[in-house]
Amino acid sequence: MQYTKDLLTDLYRTMLRIRLAEESLVEPILKGEIRCPVHLYSGEEAVAAGICANLEKTDYIFGNHRSHGHYLAKGGDMSRMVAEIYGKETGCSRGRGGSMHLIDPENGILGIVPIVAGTISLALGASLAIKIKKQKKVVITFFGDGATGEGVLYEALNFAALKKLPIIFACENNLYSTHLPIKEIRVNDNISESATPFGIKSIRVDGNNVLEVYEASEHAVKQCRDGEGPVFIEFLTYRFRGHVGPDDNIQGSHTDIRPAEEIERWLNKDPINHLKKILIDEKICSESEISKIFDEVTNEVEVATDFALKSNYPDPSELLKYVYKE
Amino acid sequence: MSTKNRKLSYSLAINEALKQIMAVDQDVFVIGQGVKSPWYVGNTCKDLIRLYGEERVIDTPISENAMTGAAVGAALAGMSVIIMHPRSDFSLYAFDPIINQAANWSYMNGGRASVPVVFWLVVNRAGEQAAQHSQALHSLFSHIPGLKVIAPSNAYDVKGLLISAIRDPNPVVFIDDRWLYGQEDNVPEEIYELPIGKGIIKNEGNEVTLVSSSFLAAESSIAVDLLKVEGISVELIDLRSIKPLDFELIFNSVKKTGRLVIVDGSWKTNSIASEISATVNEKLFGSLKVPVLRLNLPDAPAPASRTLELEYYITKNKIVNAVKSILK
Ligand SMILES: Cc1ncc(C[n+]2csc(CCOP(=O)(O)OP(=O)(O)O)c2C)c(N)n1
Ligand SMILES: [Mg+2]
Numbered sequence: 001m002q003y004t005k006d007l008l009t010d011l012y013r014t015m016l017r018i019r020l021a022e023e024s025l026v027e028p029i030l031k032g033e034i035r036c037p038v039h040l041y042s043g044e045e046a047v048a049a050g051i052c053a054n055l056e057k058t059d060y061i062f063g064n065h066r067s068h069g070h071y072l073a074k075g076g077d078m079s080r081m082v083a084e085i086y087g088k089e090t091g092c093s094r095g096r097g098g099s100m101h102l103i104d105p106e107n108g109i110l111g112i113v114p115i116v117a118g119t120i121s122l123a124l125g126a127s128l129a130i131k132i133k134k135q136k137k138v139v140i141t142f143f144g145d146g147a148t149g150e151g152v153l154y155e156a157l158n159f160a161a162l163k164k165l166p167i168i169f170a171c172e173n174n175l176y177s178t179h180l181p182i183k184e185i186r187v188n189d190n191i192s193e194s195a196t197p198f199g200i201k202s203i204r205v206d207g208n209n210v211l212e213v214y215e216a217s218e219h220a221v222k223q224c225r226d227g228e229g230p231v232f233i234e235f236l237t238y239r240f241r242g243h244v245g246p247d248d249n250i251q252g253s254h255t256d257i258r259p260a261e262e263i264e265r266w267l268n269k270d271p272i273n274h275l276k277k278i279l280i281d282e283k284i285c286s287e288s289e290i291s292k293i294f295d296e297v298t299n300e301v302e303v304a305t306d307f308a309l310k311s312n313y314p315d316p317s318e319l320l321k322y323v324y325k326e
Numbered sequence: 327m328s329t330k331n332r333k334l335s336y337s338l339a340i341n342e343a344l345k346q347i348m349a350v351d352q353d354v355f356v357i358g359q360g361v362k363s364p365w366y367v368g369n370t371c372k373d374l375i376r377l378y379g380e381e382r383v384i385d386t387p388i389s390e391n392a393m394t395g396a397a398v399g400a401a402l403a404g405m406s407v408i409i410m411h412p413r414s415d416f417s418l419y420a421f422d423p424i425i426n427q428a429a430n431w432s433y434m435n436g437g438r439a440s441v442p443v444v445f446w447l448v449v450n451r452a453g454e455q456a457a458q459h460s461q462a463l464h465s466l467f468s469h470i471p472g473l474k475v476i477a478p479s480n481a482y483d484v485k486g487l488l489i490s491a492i493r494d495p496n497p498v499v500f501i502d503d504r505w506l507y508g509q510e511d512n513v514p515e516e517i518y519e520l521p522i523g524k525g526i527i528k529n530e531g532n533e534v535t536l537v538s539s540s541f542l543a544a545e546s547s548i549a550v551d552l553l554k555v556e557g558i559s560v561e562l563i564d565l566r567s568i569k570p571l572d573f574e575l576i577f578n579s580v581k582k583t584g585r586l587v588i589v590d591g592s593w594k595t596n597s598i599a600s601e602i603s604a605t606v607n608e609k610l611f612g613s614l615k616v617p618v619l620r621l622n623l624p625d626a627p628a629p630a631s632r633t634l635e636l637e638y639y640i641t642k643n644k645i646v647n648a649v650k651s652i653l654k
Contacts, residue, residue, distance in 0.1 A: 096457075097457070097630050098631075101457070101630070118458075149386075151391055151392060184385075314631045314634050319629065319637045
């Protein structure tokens with residue numbers, strides 16, 4: 001194996017942190033303790049983990065409605081994320097934003113919003129700033145297959161190519177955008193081909209194989225740092241849970257139209273199990289090392305939950321605070 | 327009008343309006359991201375695809391700008407189009423076709439053509455959804471010359487106003503509110519129109535005039551009943567249309583009561599409440615016993631957290647208190 005044990009266990013830990021942090025939200029959502037819309041990333045962890053393992057703290061990312069994984073992988077604090085989802089004052093957006101508005105500028109997490117494709121042009125602007133300032137940073141814009149319907153994506157692709165900007169367009173193609181399978185929104189379901197005509201290097205990788213993700217983004221990041229950006233990467237992946245909340249079918253809407261056998265097939269491609277198997281089969285980690293990581297992450301999630309539960313809700317007298325920066 | 331009234335929910339009244347107009351007018355079609363998903367549109371678009379096919383009931387990729395522009399273009403080519411945005415927030419991608427194109431079209435082309443499009447914007451707020459999933463933008467659209475804006479508060483009104491909006495040769499912004507969907511009312515079975523630009527007195531009274539629209543008109547109605555119990559007589563006006571505004575109705579009531587409370591679910595600054603207040607001050611200054619009172623959302627984006635939401639949104643209790651405070 002060409003990778004160090006440290007890198008491999010880091011990737012494993014990052015994916016597990018995302019998975020366990022999110023799974024801890026399921027019960028509180030069903031009980032109504034968490035009320036904001038929560039779009040779980042379970043099943044897609046390899047994308048965030050594999051990309052962000054190539055980033056420095058000073059690099060930037062922008063996300064969408066399904067961005068818990070991006071936030072955690074880029075170094076966002078778990079406790080502050082969980083507190084935000086609970087709507088607490090100690091949350092990363094001080095309870096003003098909820099799950100769909102995570103932020104951590106000190107760690108390069110510049111913005112996460114649920115307007116589909118809403119941050120693509122913002123990421124473009126951040127890459128422009130990097131170029132003007134002659135920095136070596138890179139920007140990742142995360143978006144889904146659904147965002148390929150928005151014209152702003154193509155405007156951004158063109159300008160990024162024109163100015164050779166250090167931006168990676170990371171499209172997480174999980175084959176659905178709410179109720180619409182990809183066949184109903186595009187003639188060509190190969191998204192990566194959309195970027196090529198703009199003169200952008202574009203590839204498609206298995207988004208459930210964290211090592212493939214890591215390699216593809218390692219090259220892409222290097223290209224961007226060398227002034228050879230932008231790069232477009234399509235990650236084929238699948239969400240294990242509902243579009244919003246744990247399960248679209250049990251929350252009264254019955255809108256998960258995905259075939260059961262398709263879901264089953266993807267559950268067997270769990271990115272975390274995939275890496276775990278490599279770690280064990282290639283004797284990189286022992287079973288006890290693996291369970292030690294599991295215990296540590298479980299503990300981190302408990303600490304985060306405890307922090308969130310013990311935190312206060314925002315004081316209603318501060319409703320107007322932060323409308324403007326003072 | 328038929329006396330054969332029966333109860334229908336707000337959302338099914340929308341559904342019935344769409345079904346009936348599509349049956350009688352082959353030029354009408356519905357387009358929008360989510361029209362075939364109850365998760366987005368409740369039962370407002372129920373059976374439409376079965377009845378009229380996917381040629382006239384079009385679910386779309388997430389492409390608000392182009393789809394809204396396409397609605398405008400189809401209207402220019404002889405169709406009558408309803409473009410649905412399952413949250414008004416998403417329509418902000420379509421400011422160009424709505425404002426630059428549709429709203430200006432008739433005037434800048436010397437009346438040679440107009441744009442019979444209904445921009446159907448659903449308000450679906452609270453639930454800790456925060457700033458980008460909660461916005462009620464009726465005041466903003468009412469600022470634009472060339473647009474009409476309707477905001478019906480009940481099932482009877484929504485059916486009649488929607489039919490009128492679809493038949494109107496001009497672009498009409500139709501704002502509905504998911505919080506009204508379950509509310510039932512008597513709704514005639516046949517197709518009917520209600521005039522755009524006319525409000526209605528929902529309750530006669532002589533101490534205070536209370537003006538409202540959409541969901542808050544329904545809330546105001548409850549508040550008025552609560553006030554009645556305490557011996558306070560409120561004249562409640564449901565605007566039905568935000569643009570044009572029915573000033574005559576408002577003026578006549580304020581002349582009688584001398585007191586005006588406006589309850590409006592948009593931000594306070596430059597809101598429809600501001601417009602009503604300014605106009606009443608211009609025209610009826612001498613009739614006012616006390617200054618006009620506006621009850622709006624504070625000038626802040628919608629917050630997520632429950633404690634802030636509670637403070638942020640207008641409730642019937644806040645309406646009751648507003649009316650009482652103007653009587654002090
Ligand atoms: C501009 C805009 N239009 C519509 C929506 C409603 N919406 C929320 S998520 C979503 C689907 C997004 O699909 P995709 O980009 O593939 O991401 P996924 O949910 O699959 O991760 C839609 C249509 C929105 N949030 N913003
Ligand atoms: Mg998707």
